[in-house]
Amino acid sequence: MDHLYLLIPALPLLGFIINITLGRGLIKGKAHLVAIPAVFLSWAAAMYTVAQVAGGTIVSRDFYTWIVSGGFSVSVGFLIDQLTAVMLVVVTTVSLLVHIYSTGYMRGDKGFYRFFAYLNLFTFSMLMLIMSNNFLQLYFGWEAVGLCSYFLIGFWYEKKSAADAGKKAFIVNRFGDFGFGLGVFMIFLAFGTLHYGPVFQSAPGVLAGKTVMLFGLSVPLATLISLLLFCGAVGKSAQLPLHIWLPDAMEGPTPVSALIHAATMVTAGVFMVARCNPIFSLSPLAMAVVGLTGAVTALFAATIALVQNDIKRIIAYSTISQLGYMFLACGVGAYGAGIFHLYTHAFFKALLFLGAGSVMHSMQGELDIQKMGGLKKYMPVTYWTFLAASLSISGIPGFAGFFSKDEILWKAYSAGGIGILLWGLGTLAALLTAFYSFRLFFLAFHGKFRGGHELEHHLHEAPKSMTVPLAILGIGAVAAGWVGLPSFIGDALGIGQPDKFGAFLSPVFVNVPGGAESAVSGEAMVTGLSVAVGLLGILIAAYMYMWKPETAKALKQKLPGIHKVLWNKYYVDELYNFIIVKPAFWTARNFIAGTSDGKVIEGVVNGVPRAIDSFGRKLRKLQTGMLQDYAAIMAFCIFAFIAAALVFWKAMGG
């Protein structure tokens, strides 16, 4: 049983190989019968391994040596500690549920086998990412999940928008990975290894006091490495300013949005920052950047979500926003709280997406919430589970999101200094979150159906294969948070160790400054305020979209400028198009390919092209096309050549 953990990534990989090679000709519509058992057994092995970790057995083992060159050596190896254990629970559980859901959702699609093959490949890649014991294998998983994301966003590749979105996701991520890669180089150069153990152990000693000159500035090495690594996280987890790919990624099938673009892949950035906490914690500046990026993104994305009408894009912006909370937590050193939110978010956000998928399934693919309404009576399971998820994300007490979001805001507040600012931004974003979540909820499920009679006729609840995963995730969206109660509630209930989650993770975050219980009081006050803004947001949404729908329109007319900016997502895409995409193509077409390679380089380097042209014309006259001619010319050239050499030889006194 010692090597059981190897099955966790190996089985989904095997499933992928079987489906991608045999799927098209042989397996076809039965691809799920390969993919689901593979993920189920992987899940079972993961649960066993997690139990082992809970019992104190940490796996840390090299599997084989991957690359060796000079003093550089890196292995494929596994580290399964408490942090990985949490990720294992999230990844295998959500993956399994999404696999099951997809049998219903993707039924009849001509790419059915391909879909399951990619889902398996994704699961494998994500597991390699979280189970790695070194930076290069992390990078392997990092790029591989990005590849699967590319495949799955562009799954319906006949659609130009889908193909564009997949490509955009890949390339935008490469911008982040560029920094991440340089960070990995710096780590190797500083530590002489890329394996987590020695790097993290010696980080305080190796990095202490070392600085790098960068554009005339003296930058601490720890700050530089942290910020470079964080570049990768900004790309992968869609934070400002690289968030632009995630809303477009909604072109992919909805189960993909739930698994990859909500619960797992996009959280890889948070996982990585938490994993690298011994490095980040050495740099207050980097921590501040992480926290601010997260808080600003949380608020920024929430404002965009206020006005969107595409059900999936609203949830996508809410994902960007919630990921911002996780980075906010990391930025104040509350890595455990960030991972806790990652864990609860996985359940309620996957649920929101799968619920949205169920709605789309019923609405014949319609995404515009303005054309929905009153779906409650047609889709009860979807309705109730969606409500649970919405309450959870809004931070209503008792639901999972409440506990994790509350912990983040409290940790930010109690950290003091910049933490107070982060707490303020986070609390404001919480208000907006509750509002847009319930705007979506009321518009879709309450009121009158606005999609026309034809469509209303088709409305129906999703099949069992889809509602059962919804129900299971619904339980998670409520109960997942109960393992991390705030201490004041624990005291009230008389529970000895209320924050079991934090205690479980604590060995991973040992040397985090300020990690100890803060002396600041007022947790109840902070909690009370965040609950209040959550309720307020829901009430405003109910007022504007259920009780007095005309107020929404009036507000839109009153503030056309703000609405326009938000509706156009602050014009970030347009900005990038203007400063990066267009200039690159313009340069390529007009300057480089047109002028320099065509005229300047050939002209400057030699007059060869023109000489060739005239030479060629003369040759054409000499009955060209005949082999003998070429051979004759060749022979002549060789002869001239040898003659020249001999002359030179003589001249040199040979």
Add this chain to the structure above:
Amino acid sequence: MANFGYTAGYPVLSTLIFLPVIGAFAIGLIKKEKAGLIKVLSLITSLLVFAASVPLFIFFDKTTSNMQFVEWYSWIPPFNIDYHVGVDGISVLFVLLSTLVTILCVIISWNSVKDKVKEFYMALLLIEGAMVGVFCSVDFFLFYVFWEAMLIPMYLIIGVWGGPNRLYAAIKFFLYTLVGSVLMLVGIIALYLHAGRDFDIQHLANMKYPLSMQMWLFWAFFAAFAVKVPMFPVHTWLPDAHTEAPTAGSVILAAVLIKMGAYGFLRFSLPMFPDASRAMAMPMMVLSVIAIIYGGIVCLAQTDLKRLIAYSSVSHMGFVTLGIFALNVQGMEGGILQMLNHGIVTGALFLCVGIIYERTHSRQISDYGGAATVLPVYAGLFMLFTLAAIGLPGTNGFVGEFLILLGGFTANKAAGAIAATGIIIGAGYMLWLYQRMFFQSVNPKLEGFSDISAREFITLAPMAALVFWIGFYPDAFLSFLHPSVQAIINRVQPAAGGNAVADFLRLFA
């Protein structure tokens, strides 16, 4: 004179050089009407040659940088010219690549070459012999003979079996290469005289030359090798040659021929002119970085499929020369591995282009679209090679690029960092190409075409296997390199010994 060439029970290297030549002559004796027989004989020859090269992989001693499988006979005694062949850890991989690629070229040309079939396969086999000869020569004169001999059949393949503008491309290819070669010949003769009439490469590589002599010899050899690589700004022959050449020609060019430039740097420039190499490392790295970025950006503007892949070669070979002139172990090993990778991946991409061209007779990207729907298996394989080209981890491209960038970054932070932006550009032009060819709605011009045949699949399968083999277990190939690369490093960097970690810590102390 010592002969260790019989490790495998027969003179391996001579077999690899002369068996193709014998095959070519045998084909010459067949009547040209018997095209089928000609093709079968070519295939058998190339398979036999490959089989004969396998012992190199199995029996190679990876613990030494010495020449192995050596055969050494006196050839022209008055001038001290010997027939002296052998392989070390660097050349052995390229000999194997040459023998593999030739088989694929024979198979891929099976239906597409209809004209002058006999001469085509003769030229192909002659190239094979010359290619192996170039990589095996330990005598400078012998090297030069093979180096030039390779040009002739290649020139013919482009000029006779090429596209509409083949004559221009063939002559341009020939002239560029010739100008470079002449300067190299001057350098060779100078070395020969300086060493007291000696053509022995190993001997010449262990002598000490005055710095001024090293300098001008470095540039004389640079002329030959930079054109072959091709380095910016002498790269403009490559897009023309690739575009006009028939598929087999493009594959040989990409997979083997342009590797000879980089091989020349490793075999001659660095060990013979170590001080000049060290002094010129910075300009070389600058040229490499320019090639990476420039080649990549030019790709964005291409409308011709083959031209795009040709320009991507300029960018990829920029990575190779960057690694080599980083003058440390990781950079150099990465550079050599990337030479192999580029041979596999770009070779495979040209095979792919040949496969689709046989159906559509168009190289214009705009004539494609939606090919994934029409040819799904083909699309899958093309995707695999695309991913390897953009260096996705798990493919061979990643290992090479990673080591190069690590080495480049170690040698010069700015060069490494700027070169790393090449991976963004690379993803941009390759994925855009893929989208235009394979995604979106099916172009009516593609309707009705069949997916790849078993014959075509066979040409791509070994390349696909190598992509993963090197990607997941690069040690199978990197282990050949260690002693030979260390020997070059010791020669070029006698003091530092290429210890990256020590350099770095000094920098930040």
